[in-house]
Amino acid sequence: MSNYGDKEISTNLLVTLKHMKSEFNIFTQEASNQELYETIDGIYQCISTIQRDVYDMMSAQGWYQLRADTKQNIKKAYDKFSKSQSEMC
Numbered sequence: 001m002s003n004y005g006d007k008e009i010s011t012n013l014l015v016t017l018k019h020m021k022s023e024f025n026i027f028t029q030e031a032s033n034q035e036l037y038e039t040i041d042g043i044y045q046c047i048s049t050i051q052r053d054v055y056d057m058m059s060a061q062g063w064y065q066l067r068a069d070t071k072q073n074i075k076k077a078y079d080k081f082s083k084s085q086s087e088m089c
Contacts, residue, residue: 007063010054014064017051 004012024044031037058064 007058007061010058010061010063014051014054014058017047017054021047021051 021044024040024047028037028040028044031040055064
């Protein structure tokens with residue numbers, strides 16, 4: 001008998017889908033031809049949809065709760081992003 005409940009299984013599934021999405025994103029960008037790109041991009045889009053569905057289900061169950069952050073932390077992240085963006089341009 002498994003010690004895993006629905007929450008643990010869902011969390012594992014969400015993490016797995018996030019990793020798969022990341023790998024398929026790289027795969028699409030490095031596809032050697034258009035046909036391969038379109039096939040892999042279709043799989044990427046499917047994984048993205050499933051990931052969002054799992055997230056929405058977990059959120060509805062109260063298993064994936066977002067917390068409000070402080071204005072200071074938001075400003076710090078904004079400043080860091082702005083600096084990175086200006087260095088890239």
